Amino acid sequence: MSAGVDLDSVSMDFGTFRAVDNVAVNIQPGEFFSFLGPSGCGKTTILRMISGFIDPTKGMVRIGGRDMKGQRPNQRPTALIFQNLALFPLMPVWENIAFGLEVRGVDKIKRRARAEELLRLVDLPDAGDKMVSQLSGGQKQRVAIARALAVEPSVMLLDEPLSALDLKLRQHMRAELRAIQKRTGVTFIYITHDQGEALAMSDRVGVMSQGKLQQVANPRDIYNNPANGFVASFVGENNVFAGEVKGQEGNLARFVTPGGTFTARLGPGVAPGAKARLFLRPEHARLLADPGAANSIPVEVTDVAFEGNFISIHARDAGGQVLVAEARNDGSSSIPQPGERRHFAFDGANAVILTGDTAAKDVDE
Amino acid sequence: MTDLLNRYGALLTTVFILLTGFWLLILIVLPNVYLFEHSFKPYLPVAEIGGPKDVYSFDNYLTFFRSPIHISVFVWTVVYSAVVTFICFLMAYPLAYYLSKVSARALLPTIFLLLFIPLWVSEVLRSFAWFIILALKGPLNASLLGLGIIEDPVRWITGFRGVIIGLVYTYVLFMLFPLYNAIASLDSNQIEAAEDLGAPWWRIHWRVILPHAKPGIASGSVMVFMLSAGSILVPTLLASTNSRWFTEIIQQWMFESQDWNTGSAYAFLLLILCTVFVSAVMRIFRVKLSDIAK
Numbered sequence: 001m002s003a004g005v006d007l008d009s010v011s012m013d014f015g016t017f018r019a020v021d022n023v024a025v026n027i028q029p030g031e032f033f034s035f036l037g038p039s040g041c042g043k044t045t046i047l048r049m050i051s052g053f054i055d056p057t058k059g060m061v062r063i064g065g066r067d068m069k070g071q072r073p074n075q076r077p078t079a080l081i082f083q084n085l086a087l088f089p090l091m092p093v094w095e096n097i098a099f100g101l102e103v104r105g106v107d108k109i110k111r112r113a114r115a116e117e118l119l120r121l122v123d124l125p126d127a128g129d130k131m132v133s134q135l136s137g138g139q140k141q142r143v144a145i146a147r148a149l150a151v152e153p154s155v156m157l158l159d160e161p162l163s164a165l166d167l168k169l170r171q172h173m174r175a176e177l178r179a180i181q182k183r184t185g186v187t188f189i190y191i192t193h194d195q196g197e198a199l200a201m202s203d204r205v206g207v208m209s210q211g212k213l214q215q216v217a218n219p220r221d222i223y224n225n226p227a228n229g230f231v232a233s234f235v236g237e238n239n240v241f242a243g244e245v246k247g248q249e250g251n252l253a254r255f256v257t258p259g260g261t262f263t264a265r266l267g268p269g270v271a272p273g274a275k276a277r278l279f280l281r282p283e284h285a286r287l288l289a290d291p292g293a294a295n296s297i298p299v300e301v302t303d304v305a306f307e308g309n310f311i312s313i314h315a316r317d318a319g320g321q322v323l324v325a326e327a328r329n330d331g332s333s334s335i336p337q338p339g340e341r342r343h344f345a346f347d348g349a350n351a352v353i354l355t356g357d358t359a360a361k362d363v364d365e
Numbered sequence: 366m367t368d369l370l371n372r373y374g375a376l377l378t379t380v381f382i383l384l385t386g387f388w389l390l391i392l393i394v395l396p397n398v399y400l401f402e403h404s405f406k407p408y409l410p411v412a413e414i415g416g417p418k419d420v421y422s423f424d425n426y427l428t429f430f431r432s433p434i435h436i437s438v439f440v441w442t443v444v445y446s447a448v449v450t451f452i453c454f455l456m457a458y459p460l461a462y463y464l465s466k467v468s469a470r471a472l473l474p475t476i477f478l479l480l481f482i483p484l485w486v487s488e489v490l491r492s493f494a495w496f497i498i499l500a501l502k503g504p505l506n507a508s509l510l511g512l513g514i515i516e517d518p519v520r521w522i523t524g525f526r527g528v529i530i531g532l533v534y535t536y537v538l539f540m541l542f543p544l545y546n547a548i549a550s551l552d553s554n555q556i557e558a559a560e561d562l563g564a565p566w567w568r569i570h571w572r573v574i575l576p577h578a579k580p581g582i583a584s585g586s587v588m589v590f591m592l593s594a595g596s597i598l599v600p601t602l603l604a605s606t607n608s609r610w611f612t613e614i615i616q617q618w619m620f621e622s623q624d625w626n627t628g629s630a631y632a633f634l635l636l637i638l639c640t641v642f643v644s645a646v647m648r649i650f651r652v653k654l655s656d657i658a659k
């Protein structure tokens with residue numbers, strides 16, 4: 001039923017502007033794969049190439065091993081869920097869902113029965129005769145999913161389908177989408193600029209920036225072993241130190257910055273002597289009363305924010321750089337007060353040295 | 366209204382409104398009221414006006430129903446106006462779709478300009494132009510003969526053919542613009558969604574685009590139909606001996622018989638019967654007036 005999707009060095013030019021640049025990835029049958037990246041990085045363009053609305057300028061799109069060149073969207077085994085859903089407002093819900101079957105010449109009684117079946121699958125029984133305008137945002141979302149599933153696609157393409165929903169519903173729909181994907185076994189290609197969504201739902205994530213694929217890995221590796229500065233800074237929070245790699249210390253590298261010398265893991269492709277950045281997740285930073293043996297900077301606590309399950313502590317070092325440490329709210333660590341002097345310390349194995357641009361964080365997350 | 370008040374102040378606003386109302390009254394309301402009143406009075410020599418015979422009655426209206434010829438002319442006028450409306454739709458729909466969904470945005474101003482230019486020429490001249498084009502020895506036949514598409518000249522202006530060609534040409538834009546607006550307001554993602562779900566092009570039009578464009582089709586059709594049925598210039602210039610338009614009969618009453626009373630009655634009959642016809646058709650296609658107004 002499900003099919004793999006191969007993007008074979010695919011590029012897409014709009015005039016002189018390259019929206020997608022040499023993207024190569026093999027998406028496995030039955031996989032939940034996400035493209036993650038900031039707005040305008042070419043995610044929708046990739047989806048439109050897979051669904052067949054546009055043909056790549058260069059490279060090849062294969063679905064189930066077959067070259068899709070020249071195949072129109074209505075000839076491909078894909079179903080696209082649009083960013084704005086694009087439900088048909090003049091048809092009742094069940095006709096929306098059954099539209100793909102109507103196209104395939106299925107008779108009306110069978111269509112209706114199948115629509116009801118799908119409505120139960122997406123947990124919307126009894127909505128068949130309503131008009132789309134009578135549904136809430138989350139319900140419309142489910143109808144869009146049911147409409148796409150009705151044509152029994154081998155590959156389901158979803159373009160930021162949850163972005164219009166409020167936070168609670170979004171988190172609920174995440175789990176639901178994931179469950180539907182597991183139940184149907186269809187390959188899901190999911191697009192989002194929300195890292196939380198991508199990490200929580202996907203088998204693998206492809207992080208994109210400016211049309212280029214930066215890293216493809218499972219969510220754990222994306223977060224723990226980012227391939228470059230862009231991935232590290234786009235996915236999750238960081239303390240960043242700019243500096244230079246100067247030699248080796250055990251299996252860690254020595255990293256010299258204006259604020260001090262640290263040890264850290266060497267990221268992929270970073271050579272000794274290179275100018276680079278050190279990335280440290282806030283949850284790996286500790287604020288000690290006494291200076292540590294290594295990787296320790298004196299700081300003054302400026303702000304303590306209670307976030308519920310964790311506490312976020314902002315501190316300033318001698319150079320004025322703001323550093324962030326996070327402590328779990330489980331009573332295991334003492335929480336300093338603003339104005340207190342502490343030592344910002346971390347384990348070198350938890351920090352990584354990377355090159356490449358850092359991402360400007362999306363403001364709308 | 367408040368906008369007007371803010372911009373021009375109370376005095377000027379009052380003057381504007383009074384002036385507009387005045388001209389509306391003088392140019393539109395009063396003449397119609399006058400004709401309406403006279404349509405119920407008999408046509409009398411000047412000496413007898415105001416005399417004992419000058420009473421209100423439905424006689425002028427009944428004249429129409431007593432004349433099989435006039436009834437038949439009316440029926441053909443409605444039928445051919447409907448034909449004109451349908452041809453306008455067939456011509457305007459693909460163009461409206463192309464302009465609103467396919468063509469490059471940058472080309473639109475040019476295309477619209479080209480469509481508008483003929484409107485700057487008066488209807489009389491345009492009808493004359495068609496009279497010349499369609500003439501037996503006119504340029505159309507000459508070109509077709511020259512290209513070898515026909516062997517003998519075609520008599521274009523025969524029956525209602527000339528009238529239909531002329532009316533379609535004159536009023537097709539009144540169909541195009543409401544259609545264009547209606548289709549342009551359709552979210553293109555819906556067209557793509559239908560295609561993505563496997564629909565061939567004709568089903569996309571039938572199930573998604575046409576239903577969405579229905580109010581536009583309705584308002585375009587009402588306009589073209591009413592304008593065609595009420596047109597006088599085109600039928601006068603492009604009619605043949607065996608085609609008569611209902612407006613020509615009204616004109617005969619008014620100018621040849623000098624009987625303005627019966628002429629007015631016929632004019633109001635045309636208006637009323639066409640309105641009834643249009644309402645009936647709208648009911649059949651389940652279009653509401655409020656949809657059109659949108």
Ligand SMILES: Nc1ncnc2c1ncn2[C@@H]1O[C@H](COP(=O)(O)OP(=O)(O)O)[C@@H](O)[C@H]1O
Binds near residue numbers: 038042045046
């Ligand atoms: N049809 C098009 N013509 C010209 N530029 C386009 C077109 N579609 C997308 N782009 C450009 O390509 C870039 C990527 O767009 P898109 O794939 O929609 O980004 P995303 O979905 O990641 O936000 C954007 O800069 C956008 O302006």
Ligand SMILES: [Mg+2]
Binds near residue numbers: 040043044083159
């Ligand atoms: Mg997008």
